[in-house]
Amino acid sequence: MLEEIAATRYVTPLREGGSLPGVVEADDLGTYVVKFREAGQGRRVLVAEIIAGELARRLGFRTPELKIIDLDPQLGVREPDEEVQDLLQASTGRNLAVDFLPGALGYEPLAWQPDPAFAADLIWFDGLIHNIDRSWRNPNLLLWHRDIWLIDHGAALWFHHNWKTADPQRPFDAGDHVLAPFAGDLGRVALAERVTRNLLEAVTALVPAEWLDDEPGFTSAQAVRDAYVEHLLRRAHGPRAWLVRGEPAQARPGPGSVGEFWRGGRA
Template identity: 45%
Template sequence: MGIIVPQLRTVNVTRYVTPLREGGSLPAIAEADDDFLYVLKFRGAGQGPKALIAELIGGEIARVLGFRIPELVFVNLDEAFGRTEPDEEIQDLLKFSVGLNLALHYLSGAITFDPTVTYVETKLASQIVWLDALLTNVDRTPRNTNMLMWHKELWLIDHGAALYFHHSMEKWEEQALRPFVQIKDHVLIRRAADLKEVDKEFKAILTPEQINAIVAIVPDEWLNDRSFETADEQRQVYAKFLNTRIANSDIFVTEAQHARSQLI
């Protein structure tokens, strides 16, 4: 299988439509100059550019693995938007987010995945659990599944809480080799019976070259961690973290199997 090189389009916001929910990140529905609606994630929100980095890397890894993911696009936000917004909180968010942001294509009419309503096959459940264990994604729980049903198909959204190692990068080597104990709270952990099979299949896809191709698209302007001298140095840590984690996937697979055994 050849390397898939992500190709993200860049659009410009033409209209701020509405905030999606209350909270620190305050994503919004916005219209762009291609006339499509997007769920816009702001670089000026709570976790700053690192949430966008996690969203981008996590989303594109998921896409390479064959999951249904709304199209991700880079979004330019002009400083003029902050001047006309009456809500002070949103005005500040727009002001601090001028420049390059990230957005997901808005799936109009999609409904939140409900595990009590929709049956997920064992293989697919195992694939999603493996992905989230790799990414250390703490945000796919029964309380907040971050999955949508759209045209009777399951779509994954919102990987901004993944890769939480990057909030304290000094010990990334140590963190790359840690089991992901929070997998016990995953909404699909009970159904993840095929983790060993999935592990073999997914490791064959996520070669170091493939991971490097995904990480390479992270914009320099988001890579502003002051503990690194250059953006590329920070970018390489993401690649090394993921490649180390994949090479030692038995650590997080064993943890997920153990968590499942405690529940069934």
């Protein structure tokens, strides 16, 4: 189970993108970037954040700690922005808190070049989870305490927006990945053998049942969890034809990337 905390103060919205996450303080004295249940594409984004983020952590990648945060209906009463106030009111209850990394810098390819094996591992992992949101336009990588941290996995597992078309062999173009110019041999990635049924069951069990209930085509939250497990197992251990190494895109950061918001001075 993810630790559960309660929000005590809404600090500021992060206005890049359509989901409008916010910086929030909690009763454990921590500061978090909160992804709201009723924002953007809804609870499926939070499900993707948990499954992808916690799977990444267990495979050895650094990701900010995730917690479930409870929003009191009074939290947004004094918020002057009507859009934010409506979002906080609609999202009363359980939402997702991502540990805020003060002073973290957005990934700059010219300032930090990854080890070829690390780059290959991360490309394979993003292909596994269908993560199309780690390109040079928006790397979703942060440099913090001299290490690279993975953030923002809400766009991963996008097949769950239409389960009928979910395909474990759907191609993933590695050429668009921000680390493609630095990657070693993608065919030698050893992470697949570590993606086991037990691991996937443990990760999917972290998702609150209420975020999986009433999913079209499924009879229970557990049935949805089982579908994620089977899909990722088949992708990890089936033919690897889905990993297509196209021509690497230009290795340069996109302007105003999400990493800008994680710098302590912007909060």
